[in-house]
Amino acid sequence: MRSNHLVKEVKLREKDFERAIAMVGEVLEVIQKGFYPDTTKYKTRCVDCTYRNICV
Numbered sequence: 001m002r003s004n005h006l007v008k009e010v011k012l013r014e015k016d017f018e019r020a021i022a023m024v025g026e027v028l029e030v031i032q033k034g035f036y037p038d039t040t041k042y043k044t045r046c047v048d049c050t051y052r053n054i055c056v
């Protein structure tokens with residue numbers, strides 16, 4: 001992980017990898033089935049995203 005001129009190691013645990021694999025599975029399911037995921041309850045959007053105004 002990098003911030004300004006500082007680089008730090010991030011310790012990843014087994015559950016982090018399991019979550020990452022699950023997330024990839026969710027993305028693949030959306031792509032392969034052609035369905036959008038459920039909407040989020042959070043109102044915050046990614047500030048640099050082109051689609052933030054239509055993001056669900």
Ligand code: SF4
Binds near residue numbers: 046049052055
């Ligand atoms: S569509 Fe854009 S704003 Fe919405 S989650 Fe994805 S990156 Fe963030």
